Amino acid sequence: MNRIVPTLTIIISLALGCTSEPAQPAKPAQPAEPVKPVEPVEPVESVEPVEPAPDQPDQPDKPKISTGECDEQQAKISAQADERAAPWSALAHLEKNFPDMKVSWLMKEAPFQTYVVETNATNFGRCNDTGCYLFAAPTSVIEAAVEKSVTGETHDAAVLGQALGLPAANFEGPLRMMTLDLSASGSCVRLPVDEDPGVWKCESEADTDCFKFGGYTSGGVPELMVINAPVALATVRAIQ
Incomplete structure (x- = not known):
């Protein structure tokens, strides 16, 4: 019996030795990657505050182009014209010549007093x-002609007549310049x-300083x- 035990011990030891795997050698540690230096941060430039855009002034409404309040007779004449x-x-x-719907005309001082002031007239x-029938031109045209003719405190009738394509005699002596906003008055207008x-x-056809149909004076001024x-x-302006 004593011989059997050592033999079994040897057999068991051999069996264990055959089934046990040899230990794997430890892998060497990988060297650590060097730490990259931190890039310096560029300072952020301060942003100037944006000033709000100034409020734009309201644009005046463009006047409505209209021939005004015409009665049946005037509407018929206008349609025929x-x-x-x-x-x-x-x-x-x-639309072409009176875009602001403002018209002007000139009168000599004496007729102005006689037919407008003394009679307390309602219409020109x-x-x-x-x-009441009135020939009128664009305010801008009349104003430019008047300014061109004025020297000092008086106007030159010849210069004014030439600018408006009318006889100088029509503008001799003190004058009154009238201006009317058709958008406000609603007056009937036509050719x-x-x-x-x-x-x-x-x-x-050769005559000048006379009426020619079409909406322009013989001197080419719109009317x-x-x-x-x-x-x-x-509104009334005195011109000496």
């Missing part, structure tokens, strides 16, 4: 039972026609026929 002038028309004339122009009161008819231009709504 537009047909005769086609493709031109009163509206096209206003030559009046009959159908209304002038041969039958209008105050028309100086041409006797031949309108204004019916019932109220005195109360017009």
Whole structure:
């Protein structure tokens, strides 16, 4: 029995030795990567505060182009004039030459006193039972002609007449310049026609300083026929 035990011990030891795997050698530690230096941070430039844009002034509304309040008779005359002038028309004339809807005209001082002041007139122009008829031009054109003619305290009638394409005699002596905003007055306007009161008819094509249909004076200045231009709504300037 004593011989068997050592033998078993040897067999068991051999068996254990055969089944046990040899220990693996430890892997060498990987060297640590060097730490990269931290890049210095560029200082952030201070941002100037943005000033708010100043408020833009409100643009004045563009006046509505209109031929005003015309009665049945004037509307009929205007339609006939537009047909005769086609493709031109009163509206096209206003849009091109009177975009601000302001008209002006000139009167000598004596007639102004006689027909406007002394009679306490309601409307400017030559009046009959159908209304008061007035030839008027763009305010900008009249103003420019007046300024061109004024030297010192007086105006030169010849210069003014030449600028407006009318006889100098029409502008001799003290004058009054009237201005009317058609948008405010609502006055009826149309192309002038041969039958209008105050028309100086041409006797031949060669004539000048006379009425020619189409919305322009013989001197090429745009003109309108204004019916019932109220005195109360017009501004008046004295010109010496």
